[in-house]
Amino acid sequence: MWIYEKRLQYPVKITKTxxxxxxLIISQYGGPDGELSASMRYLSQRYTMPDKTVGxxxxxxxxxxxxxxxxxxxxxxxxxxxxxxxxxKTAGFDAYYIDHTAALWPQAAAGVPFTAKEFQSKxxxxxxxxxxxxxxxxxxxxxxxxxxMIPDPEVRDPLKFLRAREVVHFQRFGEALEKTKESxxxxxxxxxxxxxxxxxxxx
Amino acid sequence: xxxxEHLAIASVPMQRWGELYDEQEALDNGTVFPDLNKPFFxxxxxxxxxxxxxxxPGEQQREHMLLQIQKxxxxxxxxxxxxxxxxxxxxxxxxxxxxxxxxxxxxxxxxQQFYPLTIDCMADACENVPEGGCYCWQKGPTPWxxxxx
Numbered sequence: 001m002w003i004y005e006k007r008l009q010y011p012v013k014i015t016k017t018x019x020x021x022x023x024l025i026i027s028q029y030g031g032p033d034g035e036l037s038a039s040m041r042y043l044s045q046r047y048t049m050p051d052k053t054v055g056x057x058x059x060x061x062x063x064x065x066x067x068x069x070x071x072x073x074x075x076x077x078x079x080x081x082x083x084x085x086x087x088x089k090t091a092g093f094d095a096y097y098i099d100h101t102a103a104l105w106p107q108a109a110a111g112v113p114f115t116a117k118e119f120q121s122k123x124x125x126x127x128x129x130x131x132x133x134x135x136x137x138x139x140x141x142x143x144x145x146x147x148x149m150i151p152d153p154e155v156r157d158p159l160k161f162l163r164a165r166e167v168v169h170f171q172r173f174g175e176a177l178e179k180t181k182e183s184x185x186x187x188x189x190x191x192x193x194x195x196x197x198x199x200x201x202x203x
Numbered sequence: 204x205x206x207x208e209h210l211a212i213a214s215v216p217m218q219r220w221g222e223l224y225d226e227q228e229a230l231d232n233g234t235v236f237p238d239l240n241k242p243f244f245x246x247x248x249x250x251x252x253x254x255x256x257x258x259x260p261g262e263q264q265r266e267h268m269l270l271q272i273q274k275x276x277x278x279x280x281x282x283x284x285x286x287x288x289x290x291x292x293x294x295x296x297x298x299x300x301x302x303x304x305x306x307x308x309x310x311x312x313x314x315q316q317f318y319p320l321t322i323d324c325m326a327d328a329c330e331n332v333p334e335g336g337c338y339c340w341q342k343g344p345t346p347w348x349x350x351x352x
Contacts, residue, residue, distance in 0.1 A: 006320045006346055007269060009277065010230065013252075013349040057287040064280060074347035130213055144243050153252040160246055164233025167241050168281065174215020175288035181212070189212050 002063070009067040010161045014078040014154045019093030021150055022079035023109060026096075028072045028146070028162070030106025030114035033138035035072055035162075039065035041119035041135060045128045050183060050194040050201055054125065054176045058132075061169050068162055073104050075158060125180045125194045132173040140166040218285070220294045226274035235281045265317050272309050272320070278302045318342035 028034045042062035049055040080093070080102045088097040095111065106114035119135070122128050143163035150156055183202045185191050192200040208214070222237050229235040231251070232242075257263075282299045289295055314324035315331065318339055329336045 003321055003323075006318075006343065007273065008346045009273070009280070011270070011273065012347070015349075053287060053290065057284065060284055060287055064284075070346070074349075077347050078349055126212070133213060133215075144245075147243055147245050153250050156246070156249060157252050160242075160249075161230075161233040163243065164240065168234050168236070168239050168284065171215065171218060171239055172284050172288055174213070175217055177213060178215065178217060179288065181209075186209065189209070 002066075008071055008074060009064070010071055010158050012071055012074045012078060012158050014075060014152070016079075016152060016154070017082050017087060018079050018152065018155075019083055019087055019091040019097075021152065021155055022076045023091075023093050023096060024149060025072060025079075025146055025155070025159070026076050026107060027109035028139070028142060029069060029076065029104070031108035031112075031142070032118045033135065033142045034106070034108075034114075034118075035065050035069035035139075036106050036114055037116075037118040038062075038135060038139060039069060040116065041121065042132065044119075044121040045132070048123055048195045049128075049180075050125055050198065051176075051180055054129070054180060057172060057176050061172065064165070064169075068165065071158055071162065075155065076104060077102075079155070123193070123195050126177070126184075126189060129173055129177045129180060133170055133177070136166045136170040136173065140170075218289070220289075220292055223298075226278055229281065230274050230277050235278050236285075268309070268313055268316070272306070272313060275302055275306045275309060279306055 030036055039062050042058040042065065046055040046058035046062065049058065083093070083097075083102050085097075088094055096105075096107075099105070108114075120128070120131050122131070140163055143159055143166065146159055147156055147163070150159070180194065181189060184194060185200075194201060218236070218238065223229075224232060224235050224237060224240075232240045234240055258266075279299065279302045282295055282302065286292065286295050286299055310320055310324050311327040313320060314327040319325040319328045319342075322340060325340055328339050
């Protein structure tokens with residue numbers, strides 16, 4: 001069950017229309033390392049986690065990623081809500097405009113539609129947490145790239161916040177991996193799959 | 204640094220409780236923990252956009268209160284993740300409990316003065332309304348309209 005709270009986690013107030021910027025940051029909505037794929041990754045992986053507290057962490061971070069998706073969507077929306085067709089043509093937003101007008105649709109900056117192929121839920125706690133560590137780094141790099149390219153302070157400000165969250169989540173997934181190790185054999189962490197061969201887990 | 208060192212697996216040191224940012228600094232930096240604040244060099248000296256509440260005095264008051272809720276709730280978000288991996292940390296727990304109390308109070312006041320942010324807050328909004336009242340869940344601007352400060 002989820003409860004909606006009618007506010008953004010971080011304020012977004014963008015006053016200048018810029019379809020080009022919208023086209024770039026939409027990647028953090030539906031792109032390979034975007035917030036939607038982050039959320040679906042963690043919320044999919046949590047069910048089979050052998051450590052209940054790690055499943056809880058995945059729920060909390062997966063939920064926060066939904067809030068980040070909403071921040072990115074609010075940014076895209078505000079960058080395009082007063083869009084003229086001339087602006088759409090000149091800024092390279094034209095192809096997106098044809099299919100979606102100024103509506104929100106999850107895609108990468110290069111136009112590739114959102115797909116579950118962008119993340120994994122592998123059913124092995126070590127494998128999945130290692131993927132999660134990498135996922136946070138990939139999202140951080142994407143924010144770095146956006147911050148290099150986008151000059152508008154009103155856009156950079158929420159991007160800076162979202163980037164900082166990736167670093168915090170990386171730390172938490174690292175700690176979750178340490179916790180998971182406690183129920184494994186220290187001489188060989190790969191002796192069994194902690195999500196499948198449950199009989200070997202240390203109580 | 205590591206208690207036990209192992210080959211062929213990733214290791215991240217456990218964070219220890221330490222210095223904290225205040226609520227405003229936490230929201231500005233994206234974390235309440237200075238130890239986890241690792242900014243990107245291109246953002247050095249970048250101007251922070253001026254957030255002037257626009258509109259009527261009532262509107263300004265609403266945005267000011269919403270910002271308070273955002274600040275307190277963000278500390279809750281960040282400390283909750285810390286507690287998920289440090290469930291026995293007494294200092295973290297004390298801060299989380301204090302912030303949860305503050306958040307509850309602010310959400311209630313916001314619902315009574317403006318509109319409910321969660322469906323449960325609708326009860327607070329209706330508290331002083333005589334029998335019947337109104338359906339106020341759809342009241343207020345949508346979050347993506349830039350009405351959040």
